Amino acid sequence: MREQHDDNDLLVILRHGPHGSSWLKEGLDAALVAAAFGRRVSLLFMGEGVTALMTNQQTGALGQKGTAATLEMLEMYDIETLLVDAQGLSCLGLSSEELMLEVECLSSAALARVLSGHRLVLTF
Template sequence: MSSKSILVIVRHPPHGSSWVREGLETALVGAALGQPPTLLFSGDGVLALLAGQQRGALGQKGSAAMLEGLSLYDIEPLWYDRYSLEARGLTLDQLMSGCQPADIAGMIARHDVVMSF
């Protein structure tokens, strides 16, 4: 397989839709094929990084457990947009471990392919 760098951007919050889960599944498959994508959370996507999440209505699985396991697949750190975090009144210590602020413009420019969820 020819080698391209892939950036997965998650821009939606967890539980309200399946975007986070589907973005993470895409990233995991990339890792399983030997090329862990870069994973970035921006906009409401940063809300997926909040610590202390639970299952949702009808026992629907959320995405927090998946996120916490990503480092096992060499998908780390969990990059986030600091402006999105600030705009929501949140700070790094409210997020799960392994999160790191990103320079989004530079990150997009460094990757061959960008997938959005």
């Protein structure tokens, strides 16, 4: 984990699950656009946001497209740093092995270092 600020780095924090609001979708949209513009994007899933990574997601009854398909495309956008708040995961009784993508679980202290290591942070 680098702690040096790099102006090209962007941290996008996702705190909402895939359904119930458009926060996750619109947060991911911002991340994809940033990556398409050449930013090096890291995603941090916090709190309820970790449910974005659950396997076997359906699109839901509300006509939403869901976000799982977008997450599967992250690699194509060179978004490879996927960070998860370990406490958020354990609060929901989940483990990183149950998630659809490979992630790095971070303690609270490590989270603080990630935040201070980024000049630009967008929180959704």
